[in-house]
Amino acid sequence: MTALINNFYLRHKNFWTRHSFFLLLTGIAWFLFAIIIQHFAYLYIDNHVDGTAVGDIFLNNLPALNLDFFIVQGALISTFLAICLFIVKPKYISFSLKTLALFIVIRSFFISLTHLGINLHQITLNTNSIGFSLYDFLYNAKNDFFFSGHVGAAYLFGLIFWRETFFRYLFFALACIFGASMLFAHMHYSIDVFAAPFITYAIYVIAQKVFYHDYKLLN
Numbered sequence: 001m002t003a004l005i006n007n008f009y010l011r012h013k014n015f016w017t018r019h020s021f022f023l024l025l026t027g028i029a030w031f032l033f034a035i036i037i038q039h040f041a042y043l044y045i046d047n048h049v050d051g052t053a054v055g056d057i058f059l060n061n062l063p064a065l066n067l068d069f070f071i072v073q074g075a076l077i078s079t080f081l082a083i084c085l086f087i088v089k090p091k092y093i094s095f096s097l098k099t100l101a102l103f104i105v106i107r108s109f110f111i112s113l114t115h116l117g118i119n120l121h122q123i124t125l126n127t128n129s130i131g132f133s134l135y136d137f138l139y140n141a142k143n144d145f146f147f148s149g150h151v152g153a154a155y156l157f158g159l160i161f162w163r164e165t166f167f168r169y170l171f172f173a174l175a176c177i178f179g180a181s182m183l184f185a186h187m188h189y190s191i192d193v194f195a196a197p198f199i200t201y202a203i204y205v206i207a208q209k210v211f212y213h214d215y216k217l218l219n
Contacts, residue, residue, distance in 0.1 A: 008088065015090045023214050027097030034101035034108075041108035042141040051117035051143055058183055058190040064121040070181040072125060072135045075150055078174050079138075082157050085167065095214035096160050099207035103156055106203055111144040118142070119186040148188045150178035151196040159204045163218065 086093045125132065125140075139149065158171035175197065182188040208215050 011088075012090055020090075020094070020217065023094035023217070024097075027094040027101075027214065030101040031097045031104075034104035038104050038108045041112050042144065044112055045115070045143045046141055051115035053117040053120050054189070056119070056189050056191075059119055059121070059186050062184055062186070064123055064186045065184040066123050067181040067185045068123075068126050068129055070177055071150070071185060071187065072129055072132055074174070074178065074181070075139055076131045076135055078154055078157070078171070081167075081170075085161065085164075089164075091217045092160060095207070095211055095218060096157075098211045098214055099156065099160060099204060100153070102207050102210070103152065103200065103203050106199070107147065107149060107152065110146050110199075111141075114146060115143060116145050116189065119189070122186040145189055145192045147196040147199050148179065148182055148192045150182060151175050151193055152200040154178055155197045155200045156204060159201065 082096070086096060127136075152175075154171050154175035158168050158175065161167040161171065179193045179196070182193055183190060
């Protein structure tokens with residue numbers, strides 16, 4: 001235990017410089033900006049959008065299953081896991097914050113464009129389940145379909161932690177679980193789920209160029 005604590009201390013001590021601290025501050029600023037943008041996007045789609053449900057080749061042939069745990073608690077667990085990784089591996093913090101901010105801004109733009117309605121067989125989340133209030137505050141919105149935030153965010157963390165083999169495959173597995181859960185719960189249309197990895201990968205590549213100095217810390 002002492003060795004682990006010393007290793008953790010030295011990792012942070014050797015990482016934090018004026019440059020890395022400045023990158024962290026700009027990362028926080030980017031993330032807060034993205035949260036504000038997302039807030040207004042959610043307000044728009046929740047209060048001004050009255051979409052129409054459309055047919056979907058997958059949803060029309062899949063039974064509607066209550067997969068509350070994977071959607072609510074799964075999202076919170078993956079978020080907690082990412083935060084723990086940031087604490088243990090500080091070199092990922094600034095690039096992750098900025099890449100996630102870019103992801104949020106682009107997704108906020110996308111969900112504001114095309115207004116689809118909730119699928120007629122969509123399950124209703126249990127508002128009394130553990131952590132629902134936090135999930136509802138952080139992630140839940142109506143009509144935020146294209147593209148799936150659950151799938152996209154998990155896939156994005158898999159790309160960010162690419163060098164950490166175990167966590168790379170863990171986040172990719174979570175992305176698959178989230179995708180299947182969203183389809184079986186009829187909470188997303190199939191195009192939302194299947195398009196998410198492609199759009200997310202493009203966001204990741206853009207982030208590597210735009211946030212080059214943060215990305216260099218990962219090497």
